[in-house]
Amino acid sequence: MSTPLLLLHATAGAGHTRAAQAVATALEQAGSPGHRVVDTLQCTTAFFRKMYAKAYIDLVQTAPGLWGHLYERYDVVKPPRSKTARSRLAFDKVNSRAFGKLLAEARPQAILCTHFLPLELLSDLRGRGKLDTPVHAVVTDVSPHAFWVYPHIDVYHVATPAGARELARKGIDAQRIRVSGIPIDPIFAQQTPAATQRAALGLPERATVLLLSGGFGVGPLLAMLDSFGADDAGLSVVVVAGRNAELEAACRARAATMATPVTVYGFVSNIHELMDAADLVVTKPGGLTTNEILAKGKPMALVAPIPGQEQRNCEYLLEEGAAVRLYDAGDAAWFFRTLLDDHARMAAMRAACARIARPQAAADIAAALLAALRMLPA
Numbered sequence: 001m002s003t004p005l006l007l008l009h010a011t012a013g014a015g016h017t018r019a020a021q022a023v024a025t026a027l028e029q030a031g032s033p034g035h036r037v038v039d040t041l042q043c044t045t046a047f048f049r050k051m052y053a054k055a056y057i058d059l060v061q062t063a064p065g066l067w068g069h070l071y072e073r074y075d076v077v078k079p080p081r082s083k084t085a086r087s088r089l090a091f092d093k094v095n096s097r098a099f100g101k102l103l104a105e106a107r108p109q110a111i112l113c114t115h116f117l118p119l120e121l122l123s124d125l126r127g128r129g130k131l132d133t134p135v136h137a138v139v140t141d142v143s144p145h146a147f148w149v150y151p152h153i154d155v156y157h158v159a160t161p162a163g164a165r166e167l168a169r170k171g172i173d174a175q176r177i178r179v180s181g182i183p184i185d186p187i188f189a190q191q192t193p194a195a196t197q198r199a200a201l202g203l204p205e206r207a208t209v210l211l212l213s214g215g216f217g218v219g220p221l222l223a224m225l226d227s228f229g230a231d232d233a234g235l236s237v238v239v240v241a242g243r244n245a246e247l248e249a250a251c252r253a254r255a256a257t258m259a260t261p262v263t264v265y266g267f268v269s270n271i272h273e274l275m276d277a278a279d280l281v282v283t284k285p286g287g288l289t290t291n292e293i294l295a296k297g298k299p300m301a302l303v304a305p306i307p308g309q310e311q312r313n314c315e316y317l318l319e320e321g322a323a324v325r326l327y328d329a330g331d332a333a334w335f336f337r338t339l340l341d342d343h344a345r346m347a348a349m350r351a352a353c354a355r356i357a358r359p360q361a362a363a364d365i366a367a368a369l370l371a372a373l374r375m376l377p378a
Contacts, residue, residue: 005035005369006108010115012041012056015288019114019140022183026366029186033373036106040118043102048095052117060306068307077146077170080127089124096121103131110372112365114138114183116147123150134372138365139163140182141287143312146170154372157183157365159287159358160316180365181358182287187272188295189359197276198236204261206236207340210278212271212289213242220303221247223329224282225254225262232259233333235340238274239264260333272296279340282326285313294322295359299349301326301336321352 005027009020017039024037041049059067078085099121111133113119125131136155139148144158144167156172157180158164168174198205213221221239228237237260241248248266255262268274275281275296282301283289290313293300300323305314317323326335340346358364 002107002109003036004033004109004373006103006106006111007035007037008040008111008113008115008118009037010040010052010117012053012115012117013286015140015286016115018185018288019138019183020112022185022362023112023114023138023365023369025185026183026362027369030363030366030370032366032370036108038102038106040096040099040115040121043096043098045095064306068311071145071308075146077149080151089120092117092120093124108133109376110134110136110369112136112138112369114140116145116150119148119150119153123152126152134376136365136369136372138180138183139167141309141313142316143309144170145309155368157181157361157368159291160356162316178368180368181361182291183362183365184288184292184295184359185272186359186362188275188292190272191296192273192276194277194279197273201273201277203238203263203277204236206234206261208236208238208278208280209336209340210274210281211237211239212281212283213240213244213247220329222250222254224303224326224332225251225258227330227333228258228260228262229333230257230259233337235260235333235337237262238278240268240271240274241266243267279346280336282332282336285310285317285323287313290317290323291358291361294353294357297350297353297357299323299339299346299353301339303329320356322349322356324349 007020007024009016011017020037024035027035041052119137122135134154137148137153138157142159142163144163149170149172156167156177158167158177159182161179164177164179167177195205211221211224239251239262241251248264251264255264275293275298278298280301281293281298282303285302285305302314302323303326305311318325326332
């Protein structure tokens with residue numbers, strides 16, 4: 001049975017998956033004629049799948065400097081017939097034989113990709129005349145790396161005007177680039193006053209700092225908690241440890257000894273409510289998470305960016321005035337208290353969030369996909 005819209009992602013980092021799911025939700029709200037969300041890595045060999053996802057996660061956690069070096073070194077567009085491009089494509093095709101079976105089974109009328117792996121495979125098929133289905137790409141960070149650049153992609157959705165210019169300078173026709181924003185779940189476009197949400201969650205009515213570690217539970221959470229010491233800092237702290245059970249247990253042990261009220265969660269499904277309850281959100285600068293926070297209008301303190309895409313996200317948010325950078329996790333309590341007490345600066349950061357947020361990005365991209373369907377011959 002055919003699927004009008006095929007949404008392809010890859011589970012190498014959670015953001016690509018969440019972006020595809022956000023567009024799927026927006027399609028449902030817009031009355032989608034039918035769509036399917038697929039992890040492209042499920043169409044690859046077991047070896048490739050493990051290597052592709054695990055290698056990335058291990059590298060950014062254990063050797064982020066090496067990842068940053070590789071990211072910058074390979075941010076150069078290679079001609080499709082270059083030895084490097086042909087070798088990478090050949091390796092990916094050998095390990096993705098089931099991808100063709102997926103396309104034959106789904107028979108999509110349009111395809112959206114939130115990761116560059118399926119883009120490479122689809123561009124090759126289109127270039128060889130084996131596929132005439134329109135293909136859209138969604139770049140999930142502010143800076144489009146060269147890995148996203150392929151010649152036979154119909155539309156690129158990017159985060160910012162600067163990202164559109166960068167993509168054009170890397171060889172993509174400007175007419176094929178749309179500044180849509182990074183798609184986030186439509187629920188983040190809704191805002192609840194902080195005091196109202198704190199009451200609903202049973203949190204103290206205090207200035208509240210939300211500490212995020214990402215879905216994999218990484219980042220300097222323990223060092224930030226330790227900075228509060230034994231004295232009451234006059235704040236309320238909410239910690240989300242993600243899927244890292246060991247980190248969650250350690251945070252709970254720290255919280256039990258502190259005078260400052262600390263609420264600890266593991267992995268949560270109501271992060272939108274926790275963001276509403278916060279006055280300041282502390283996070284690594286992943287593309288999806290920071291755009292969710294922007295939609296909520298919350299100032300950010302950014303920690304431990306991964307060199308490469310997160311560093312570029314970080315620099316963008318700092319330049320736009322929506323975030324500050326916390327360098328010394330051991331002095332976090334003082335840093336947060338000082339920032340929250342600077343009401344003029346906090347107001348300016350909230351205004352910057354409102355100015356650059358694109359909470360309707362998923363709906364905009366969904367509308368573009370549905371328009372592409374309508375333009376197809378009957």
